[in-house]
Every structure is written in C-alpha cells, then in structure tokens.
Amino acid sequence: AQSVTQLGSHVSVSEGALVLLRCNYSSSVPPYLFWYVQYPNQGLQLLLKYTSAATLVKGINGFEAEFKKSETSFHLTKPSAHMSDAAEYFCAVMNRDDKIIFGKGTRLHILP
Amino acid sequence: DAGVIQSPRHEVTEMGQEVTLRCKPISGHNSLFWYRQTMMRGLELLIYFNNNVPIDDSGMPEDRFSAKMPNASFSTLKIQPSEPRDSAVYFCASSPGTSNEQFFGPGTRLTVL
Numbered sequence: 001a002q003s004v005t006q007l008g009s010h011v012s013v014s015e016g017a018l019v020l021l022r023c024n025y026s027s028s029v030p031p032y033l034f035w036y037v038q039y040p041n042q043g044l045q046l047l048l049k050y051t052s053a054a055t056l057v058k059g060i061n062g063f064e065a066e067f068k069k070s071e072t073s074f075h076l077t078k079p080s081a082h083m084s085d086a087a088e089y090f091c092a093v094m095n096r097d098d099k100i101i102f103g104k105g106t107r108l109h110i111l112p
Numbered sequence: 113d114a115g116v117i118q119s120p121r122h123e124v125t126e127m128g129q130e131v132t133l134r135c136k137p138i139s140g141h142n143s144l145f146w147y148r149q150t151m152m153r154g155l156e157l158l159i160y161f162n163n164n165v166p167i168d169d170s171g172m173p174e175d176r177f178s179a180k181m182p183n184a185s186f187s188t189l190k191i192q193p194s195e196p197r198d199s200a201v202y203f204c205a206s207s208p209g210t211s212n213e214q215f216f217g218p219g220t221r222l223t224v225l
Binding site: 043 | 116143145154155157160162167168203205207209213214215216217218219
C-alpha cells in the first residue's frame with residue numbers, strides 16, 4: 001500500500017529563511033503526489049501537485065517541490081519564509097483507486 | 113464557484129444524541145469524501161462516494177456512523193448515538209474525477225459532551 005512519511009511534526013524557521021519540509025513516499029508505481037496547507041480553523045487547500053510531468057513543481061505562495069524518484073522524496077521548499085506561511089502542511093499520495101493518503105502533517109512556525 | 117459547503121460549522125451536543133453533518137460538493141465533481149481530523153489520529157478517511165455510490169467505507173469507525181449521498185449535490189454523515197470520543201473536525205471534500213486533487217470544505221467542528 002502507498003504511504004507518506006513526513007519528517008518532523010514541528011519545524012521552526014526565521015522570517016526570511018529557507019523553508020524545507022520533508023516528505024518521503026512509498027509506492028510501487030509512479031505516484032501522484034500532493035502538498036496541502038491548512039491554516040487555523042480552515043480546511044485543507046492544495047499547494048501543488050505532481051502528476052509525472054516536470055519533476056520540479058511550482059505551487060502557490062512561492063512554494064515548490066521536487067520529485068526525486070531515486071530518493072522517493074517530494075520535499076517542499078520556499079526560499080524566504082513569511083509570517084503568513086505559519087500553518088500545518090500535509091504531504092499526500094494518491095492510490096490507483098482515487099484515494100488520497102495523507103501524512104501526519106508538519107506544523108510550520110515562523111520566528112520574527 | 114462557491115467551493116465545498118458544509119453545515120453546520122460548529123455543533124455541540126450531548127452524548128447519546130443524533131448528529132447529522134451535511135455537505136454540498138462542487139458542482140460537476142463526481143467523487144465525494146468524508147474525513148475526520150483529531151490531534152491524536154490526524155486526518156482519517158471515513159468513506160468516499162463515486163457517482164453517488166459508496167465505494168469504500170472501511171474507515172467508518174463503527175455502526176454508529178452512517179453516510180448517504182442521495183444525489184450528486186448532497187451528502188450527509190450521521191452519528192447515532194454520539195459519544196464524547198467522536199469529538200473532532202469533520203471535513204468533506206470533492207474531486208472532479210480520477211487522479212485529481214480533492215477540494216476541501218471548511219469543516220464541521222463537533223463537540224460531544
């Protein structure tokens with residue numbers, strides 16, 4: 001079965017610093033991969049998705065993720081953190097049966 | 113587009129009462145998903161429908177939970193009787209089809225006293 005592992009349930013970065021949120025997936029076939037963001041008291045919102053086109057995927061709010069098959073990784077990055085980026089981020093993989101399997105989430109804290 | 117609509121946004125009830133959560137998916141989407149989110153267990157898929165038909169309900173915790181989708185624009189998740197451990201945020205999401213992302217509603221925060 002497909003699954004995702006997010007390393008670090010909490011990550012803190014200073015405003016203006018690089019954001020790196022780690023995600024590794026397990027899949028026997030080329031997967032569809034997603035990053036979602038959840039702001040407090042809101043539903044999940046799609047940041048970006050990988051569907052076997054370009055390995056570097058650009059999303060909203062300056063985020064991007066790179067699919068690395070050799071490392072089974074799909075890490076999320078942003079060059080310069082902003083206070084408004086404070087939220088919980090979920091990596092997810094889609095099964096062939098259209099089900100999305102979510103990771104446990106990483107809460108991003110931005111330090112002033 | 114109004115997005116996925118859920119009601120109510122907040123529900124407080126007493127143990128033993130029936131609770132009904134409602135969802136209106138995005139028009140034209142043919143897949144609908146119900147999730148539960150708690151601090152302890154994270155985001156759990158409860159059940160999903162495709163073209164109004166339940167495809168996988170293996171995530172429904174027990175017989176007290178039931179879900180219906182009588183038409184393409186409406187779904188309900190019912191808990192009867194409710195228990196304090198059912199307290200969580202319940203999300204509905206819809207998708208336009210295979211290999212597409214899911215669009216989430218704002219959630220219903222359920223508190224069972």
